[in-house]
Amino acid sequence: MKKLLVVDDEPSILTLLKFNLEQSGFEVLTAENGNDALEIATNEDLTLIVLDLMLPGMDGMDVCKTLRQEKINTPILMLTAKDDEFDKILGLELGADDYMTKPFSPREVVARVKAILRRTNLVTAEAKDEVIKIGELEIHPDKYMVLFKGEQLVLTPKEFELLLYLANHRGKVLSRDQLLNGVWDFHYDGDTRIVDVHISHLREKIEADTKQPVYIRTIRGFGYKMEGQD
Secondary structure (H helix, E strand, O other), X not given: OOEEEEEOOOHHHHHHHHHHHHHOOOEEEEEOOHHHHHHHHHHOOOOEEEEEOOOOOOOHHHHHHHHHHOOOOOOEEEEXXXXXXXXXXXXXXXXXXXXXXXXXXXXXXXXXXXXXXXXHHHHHHHOOOOOEEEOOEEEEHHHOEEEEOOEEOXXXXXXXXXXXXXXXXXXXXXXXXXXXXXXXXXOOOOOOHHHHHHHHHHHHHHOOOOOOOOOEEEEOOOEEEEOOOO
């Protein structure tokens, strides 16, 4: 059974999400503050974390940032009560894989959790033993591992899935909507900034000069294209 951690300082929301996720077949742990969340996430084998932004003590941003610094790459769905672009983008920049803005229905959260896990499982199911080599990049789909110049990169699950999707469609121009549908498996009502943030993260890890990228090129007015030969 997949084990989730739900973190929120509002007991009513915590109870509601726990009930609905358990009804969908998940084992659910809960925490009401950032310190407890960090302890659980560090010591438990979690499949996904639903993390509220506004928490007492250590907030959701700090929890997310600390987990990523500790190389804990469990997918994180961040919840925020603020309909604020800054909060959404900052959360993604710190390593969250996805976000939802309150108010939301429990069904929406369950659907989003399933969408994240469906993509993760799909990548694993489609993984082959063959290694994808593009320039100095080596992508090992079966091991969820990427090497760059012989060194293993630390990528979040969503960064890996995005890189693999681009690699599997290298040479083709992909719109942001295509990337959203192919990698996130969810419709964002035209909000494609989530793609741009993850592209930026990948470039920081594989490009010598992020302003003049060699691997992931921007096609102005449309989207992105993965360059390079096998």
